[in-house]
Amino acid sequence: MQVKCVICDEVESIEDYSLQAKRLRNRRIHMYLCQSCYERIGKKTKARHETGNFRLYKKPKQKEDLI
Ligand SMILES: [Zn+2]
Known part of the structure; x- marks a missing residue:
């Protein structure tokens, strides 16, 4: 089947x-x-993981603990 890349078409x-x-x-x-x-x-x-920038997306820990 033919598939089209969503980024570069x-x-x-x-x-x-x-x-x-x-x-x-x-x-x-x-x-x-x-x-x-x-x-x-x-x-x-992978690079983002290594620089630790993924922390920006972390939800507040307290909220998770309440659930
Ligand atoms: Zn592509």
Whole structure:
């Protein structure tokens, strides 16, 4: 099946019977990233983890404890 990358609009074809194709058809994943975008984002995410900037997204601890 043909899939379009949501970031760069590159069209790639993936195996019709691959797990990824199955998920896309079932709408369990709504977007597809091509290999290069996937790698780029993966690297960025990893870099962000390493710098500790992910703390910005942390919810206040007290709130979680109350639930
Ligand atoms: Zn892409």
